[in-house]
Amino acid sequence: MLKAIDDAFLNTLVEGGVTSARRDNQEIFDKALQELGSDALVSSTVIAAQRPAEEGGEKTKQVVKTPNGTKLVIVSKVLISAPPTISNLGALGLDDTEESLFSQFTSSSFYCHLIADTGLPKGYSFHNVRPTSEATFSIPPLPGLYNINPTAVEGIYSVWYGGTEPLSQNQVKKDITATVKRLRDTAEGSSEGNVSFVGYSSHTPFQLAVPSDAIADGFYRELDGLQGHRNTWYTGSAFVGNHAALLWNFTEALLPRVIG
Template sequence: MASLFRRMLHGTFLTLFVIAAALSPEEVEADVVIIGGGSSGTYAAVRLHDLGKSVIVVEQDDVLGGNTNTYVDPQTNITIDYGVVVFHDILVAQNYFNRLNIPFAIAPMGSYGTTTFANLKEGEVIANFVPSNPTNALAAYGAQVAQYPGLGAGFFLPNPVPEDLVMPFGQFVQKYNLGDAVQIIAGFAQGYGDFLEQMTLNIFMGQGLQVLESMQTGFLIPVHHDNHEIYDNAFQVLGSDKVLLKSKVVSTNRSFADHVEVTVQTPSGLKVINANKLVMAIPPKLDNLVDFDLDGTEQSLFLQFVNTAYYTGLVRNTGLPENTTYQNVDVAAPYSLPDLPGLYGLGATAIPGLLDVKYGSQTAFFDDAVKADIIATIIRLRTNLGIQTDEEPEFVAYNSHTPFRLTVSPDDVKSGFYDKLNALQGHLHTFWTGATFDTPDSALLWNFTETLLPLITA
């Protein structure tokens, strides 16, 4: 009996030990922990790794890449980039591609097939629509942007902030007679919501001198037409033990004098990461940061952000003519810009019958509502074209890039918001990167992140 009791007691202790071991988080150390494995976070990780720093990346999705979405056709293995498409031909991008062994070429941003202009809200093709010649207006626009060289490195504004920068872009266009350039500038500003109501500052940031130069000289394009190759190769550089996929931050503690503590729920259990520095590469919206120990300064700044919404995907079984791209225009609207929320257009792709769709809104919608509106728009167009088919359009790929453009009010800008935001770099051992601190443009975000590296490694 005593022997049986001892065996039972031993079994109980062993069970408790196993449970305790399972519940006890694994502790790991790193020089830098990076939250977010999108464009900025992955770039920061690779560069810090190459600079001899140990890094750990925490990413909630099952792959790195963020808004870089690539579809691989299961039958042909043809790849379609339906998120990030091209990159600026600047040194930081060339160096990054070379580091990751990704061959590239410099070419204009192209499109497949012929372009037809249509009012997609009404489902009507606009015959004989001729876009304005933007040449002179683009030159005048570029001259205005060039007056603010600080914007080439982030939100570094003159003090006091000029009224031109905080006025709605529609007013700015009228003031400087830039109407002929609106269509083409807006085409590079998809996802910005109500384009003409956006502050001129935000348009300058996203569609600045580098965009104008790339329009003339060409963009950097991966030869394999597979932009996700960047992140696949980066994953190999960093190693699977340094990239925590499908993982979520549970808590942070930045109160220590010499390090930060980040607790992460991973598929294999809790991990506590002790690191010298923290790099935040996710949108700083408060609902993204509920598990972070934000202080009053951070909360008061991030509370001021509002955001636009952007959605992208690929649709088949549309019944529409192959090799035809439909650009959405509304001739009754100022500068013929499309009415939002809605599609910017339907783009032909390298796969016949597969259309690239881009959808924008000033505010966010549920994904099911966005998909339903896109499908209804396609059916409306083909019905008005007299195309008879029972095929139901079907998504083969879809991603929400929401929140997209984070903005604040003109009064906030004039009150020094961006000076205060930039002052967060290094605060509580934390550094911030990503589109909120510059622009939603991969190559320019890599350039911005590069400027932080000396501070992070100090």
């Protein structure tokens, strides 16, 4: 939790954050794709892999399912940024050490939507809280909405939605629609029209975590010890946090160890 709700996150809520001049967070990835060209396999999945037992051994072979067929990729080292869960990394042929660590992770679900035709009054943000529950810091029961915020585009709102387990897109949409209808009645908005969905992104599995006992027993020290194990390296929110600057800085610091 402290990795997710840190100083950077709280300062952004209070003082505002920094974004690109064109307000396009996707642009840096589009530029990277242009640079990589056909070497980038997008919308693709590793379905099998053979990795060396120790660092510095033979090269890693990966069978990748792509929209254009199956490809064999042979590399010296692997850098993984996906959440390190058993379901995500099982195709890599995990050894006992890797599996014993990754199997301890639990996660939540997190979904971002862009909605329109809400009927909500203009100029307001809406945050879901549980006022009578000081013991749980007013955190609402899940699954449910975290917040609804206006965007820079008039009439378009962003919605954060969370759960304790994965949910279908239809389940989330249904609950968002029902919540917005209740809210606009309470907030004296317009009751006309149906909520429309104009954007969707799933960040599930989200906020990988382990019990406090595991942390005290050195879990994250052992997790960091996997860097370079079997010529495989890791970056991502499970290792450092969810914020873009932290992730870029962590990865930049890690790369010399990967390519050295």
